[in-house]
Amino acid sequence: MTENYEYTNLMQKLNAAQQEAVRATEGYVRVIAGAGSGKTRALSHRFAFLVNELGILPGNILCVTFTNKSANEMRQRIHSLTGDNDTGYINTFHGFCVSVLQEDSYAAGYPKSFLVLDNSDIDAMLQIIYEERGLTLRDMTFSMARDMIEIQKLFKRPEYYRDMIALPLEALKEKYDAAARAEDIIFFGYLYQEKKCFGLDYNDLIKFTLHIFKEREDIRLKWQQRLEYIMIDEFQDIDALQYELMEALCAWHRNLFVVGDPDQTIYTWRGADGRFLMDFAAKFPGTQTVMMMENYRSTPEILAVANSLIEKNKYRIRKELLPRRTGGAPVVCHFADTQEGEAKWICEEIRRLQAEGVDYADITLLYRAHYVTRAIEQVFLEEKIPYTIYSGVQFFDRMEIKDALSYLRMIAYKDDLSFRRIVNAPKRNMGKRRLAFLEEYATQHGVTLYQALTETLDDSIFKGTKAGQFVSLIEHYAAGYEDRPVSEILSAILNESGYEKMLRTEGSQERLDNVAELKQSVYEYETTCGEEVSLPHYLAHVALFTNADGAEAKGKVKLMTVHAAKGLEFSTVFLCGMNEGIFPSRKVRTKEAMEEERRLAFVAMTRARNRLYLSRGAGRNFDGSPQYPSRFILDIDPHLFHYTKEPRAELIKEAREYIGYSQKYMPEKESDVTFSIGQRVRHAVFGDGTVTDVDRDKGAHVVQFDNIKTPRSISFRAKLEKI
Numbered sequence: 001m002t003e004n005y006e007y008t009n010l011m012q013k014l015n016a017a018q019q020e021a022v023r024a025t026e027g028y029v030r031v032i033a034g035a036g037s038g039k040t041r042a043l044s045h046r047f048a049f050l051v052n053e054l055g056i057l058p059g060n061i062l063c064v065t066f067t068n069k070s071a072n073e074m075r076q077r078i079h080s081l082t083g084d085n086d087t088g089y090i091n092t093f094h095g096f097c098v099s100v101l102q103e104d105s106y107a108a109g110y111p112k113s114f115l116v117l118d119n120s121d122i123d124a125m126l127q128i129i130y131e132e133r134g135l136t137l138r139d140m141t142f143s144m145a146r147d148m149i150e151i152q153k154l155f156k157r158p159e160y161y162r163d164m165i166a167l168p169l170e171a172l173k174e175k176y177d178a179a180a181r182a183e184d185i186i187f188f189g190y191l192y193q194e195k196k197c198f199g200l201d202y203n204d205l206i207k208f209t210l211h212i213f214k215e216r217e218d219i220r221l222k223w224q225q226r227l228e229y230i231m232i233d234e235f236q237d238i239d240a241l242q243y244e245l246m247e248a249l250c251a252w253h254r255n256l257f258v259v260g261d262p263d264q265t266i267y268t269w270r271g272a273d274g275r276f277l278m279d280f281a282a283k284f285p286g287t288q289t290v291m292m293m294e295n296y297r298s299t300p301e302i303l304a305v306a307n308s309l310i311e312k313n314k315y316r317i318r319k320e321l322l323p324r325r326t327g328g329a330p331v332v333c334h335f336a337d338t339q340e341g342e343a344k345w346i347c348e349e350i351r352r353l354q355a356e357g358v359d360y361a362d363i364t365l366l367y368r369a370h371y372v373t374r375a376i377e378q379v380f381l382e383e384k385i386p387y388t389i390y391s392g393v394q395f396f397d398r399m400e401i402k403d404a405l406s407y408l409r410m411i412a413y414k415d416d417l418s419f420r421r422i423v424n425a426p427k428r429n430m431g432k433r434r435l436a437f438l439e440e441y442a443t444q445h446g447v448t449l450y451q452a453l454t455e456t457l458d459d460s461i462f463k464g465t466k467a468g469q470f471v472s473l474i475e476h477y478a479a480g481y482e483d484r485p486v487s488e489i490l491s492a493i494l495n496e497s498g499y500e501k502m503l504r505t506e507g508s509q510e511r512l513d514n515v516a517e518l519k520q521s522v523y524e525y526e527t528t529c530g531e532e533v534s535l536p537h538y539l540a541h542v543a544l545f546t547n548a549d550g551a552e553a554k555g556k557v558k559l560m561t562v563h564a565a566k567g568l569e570f571s572t573v574f575l576c577g578m579n580e581g582i583f584p585s586r587k588v589r590t591k592e593a594m595e596e597e598r599r600l601a602f603v604a605m606t607r608a609r610n611r612l613y614l615s616r617g618a619g620r621n622f623d624g625s626p627q628y629p630s631r632f633i634l635d636i637d638p639h640l641f642h643y644t645k646e647p648r649a650e651l652i653k654e655a656r657e658y659i660g661y662s663q664k665y666m667p668e669k670e671s672d673v674t675f676s677i678g679q680r681v682r683h684a685v686f687g688d689g690t691v692t693d694v695d696r697d698k699g700a701h702v703v704q705f706d707n708i709k710t711p712r713s714i715s716f717r718a719k720l721e722k723i
């Protein structure tokens with residue numbers, strides 16, 4: 001290999017372990033790395049090394065990231081390292097599946113123009129189902145229904161996708177019509193709605209891809225051979241389906257590189273399994289393992305606090321983050337008397353930092369759950385501190401953004417979901433009555449709503465409407481979108497449809513700004529994506545974007561949950577609401593889950609580069625009992641903190657007693673206390689019965705007792721005996 005200038009330059013920016021990871025290109029390689037140890041840097045340089053030094057084509061490399069945001073960042077880094085516009089497959093697992101399906105969905109009987117569904121599409125479908133079958137939100141809220149559907153798809157009916165693929169639409173409709181329980185009505189109604197518009201949600205994307213790989217060896221081989229090198233970031237949070245996909249993909253060239261930190265596994269509740277990282281070497285004999293422990297991100301003060309916390313976890317490989325930076329500010333801990341007091345103190349501290357020249361945008365507040373922001377937002381508003389909440393109302397879920405994207409979807413797919421959204425936005429006099437007319441026609445003739453409209457345009461019912469104009473608009477754009485940049489189509493149609501004019505008339509400046517932001521983001525996507533961005537390509541990928549991928553807030557303090565902060569870093573971090581019952585969440589019921597919660601706190605603390613603040617305000621639980629300071633503060637050696645005011649010894653003593661007590665009665669893991677559905681059990685008072693459901697949220701089995709008519713929810717704590 002030639003040790004040219006570029007190569008030296010590339011390697012110079014890496015430490016010895018990173019260099020080792022970059023050079024180990026062949027076979028199975030696992031990097032176990034600490035927080036902030038430069039995993040992302042190693043990954044992007046490895047990509048550049050493969051391309052620049054070994055001459056591998058970017059299109060033959062798959063690099064899997066955890067979020068779209070990190071995929072975008074990775075693309076930009078690699079673009080600047082390789083100077084190549086083609087950046088290959090840099091994507092999340094879901095995004096990669098979209099690419100596979102855009103090429104090969106025909107193998108599952110789906111058209112190339114399948115729709116990728118996001119939450120609001122799912123809600124729109126639920127709306128239809130609820131109306132058709134007279135369900136109300138009292139039966140199930142939409143978010144519960146979405147969760148229920150996901151649980152069905154993942155655990156209870158993992159073979160559901162076979163119905164979607166094999167059954168004709170009418171057969172799905174029959175299943176839906178025959179369903180009687182709310183849960184079944186919603187589930188089968190949803191499958192029917194999905195198939196009707198060839199929609200695929202996140203679960204389907206992976207299931208369909210796996211299915212095609214299983215059924216069609218030729219297609220699997222094509223992808224296996226294409227992907228000469230596979231790299232996976234955040235491997236500690238991979239779930240079983242993603243793992244299966246990975247195994248299928250790497251089986252030909254057997255070049256697989258995974259990077260992860262076992263101390264940062266925080267998605268077990270969603271199916272992630274840290275054991276995949278731990279057992280990797282056993283699974284793939286000959287694995288080379290590289291350890292990266294030097295932390296470049298944070299000050300030694302911050303790392304000492306994080307190390308002191310995480311070493312309290314029992315189930316872990318002992319490892320310590322080694323600081324590369326020299327001394328910084330002490331980690332500050334503040335106990336306030338009330339939650340308002342905590343919020344006010346954060347404000348004062350932010351003002352003080354600002355006076356020192358710290359920009360608002362360099363400050364981030366992290367918390368366990370959204371509701372913690374209530375008191376903070378109130379004070380921020382009073383004090384006029386500009387802030388932005390990530391993943392509150394998602395950027396891509398905002399009305400105007402969905403509308404704008406629905407216009408694009410209408411051009412490419414002419415689907416019912418988009419039609420319903422925009423046919424009367426702006427007003428075209430196409431209200432409920434006319435929509436009902438179209439629905440009836442569509443059902444009778446087995447066509448889409450849009451087709452129904454084009455076929456009945458001359459009907460007197462559309463007199464005095466702008467239905468004709470709407471059809472001309474869509475036809476005009478549908479006829480010539482292939483060769484136009486998406487950003488241009490978007491601008492033009494928002495203008496010609498009168499949509500932007502409507503926003504202007506309403507005086508919705510914020511909505512107009514958001515639309516402008518969307519246009520900008522489409523433009524950026526086009527210029528950095530690497531691949532040719534056609535309208536269907538953009539639409540399929542945009543459905544996977546989340547709020548964190550949206551606009552970067554300039555000049556504002558950022559507020560987000562710790563989960564949303566995964567993989568990011570910030571100069572100054574306030575970790576607030578550090579109370580028992582908030583962080584750790586009151587939903588934690590097992591020791592295993594408590595360890596995951598501690599890892600989450602560890603992730604939060606290791607996001608900070610220069611300053612870290614921990615705070616709590618005394619408050620009460622919903623039942624009126626006092627909230628104690630978080631065990632994650634008490635876990636840490638107090639000498640590593642600078643307390644704004646020494647906490648009362650009595651409070652700490654009470655908190656420790658409470659924590660000790662709660663820990664004592666905590667089962668090790670969920671499977672120690674739960675029975676599976678269908679299990680026969682005996683209750684000391686109610687007698688024998690059958691478990692019909694497990695409600696993990698409430699921590700209860702739903703049991704149908706033989707001698708009681710209606711089912712009862714029985715807490716996990718009650719001793720049920722297995723029969």
Ligand SMILES: Nc1ncnc2c1ncn2[C@@H]1O[C@H](COP(=O)(O)OP(=O)(O)OP(=O)(O)O)[C@@H](O)[C@H]1O
Nearest residue numbers: 013014015035036037038039040041296297567568
């Ligand atoms: N060899 C190096 N020399 C100097 N700085 C480095 C080096 N490697 C990484 N860094 C810097 O350290 C910080 C953390 O790196 P990176 O984001 O790649 O870490 P990570 O391991 O992905 O973090 P985490 O797992 O905590 O999300 C970044 O600011 C990066 O620029």
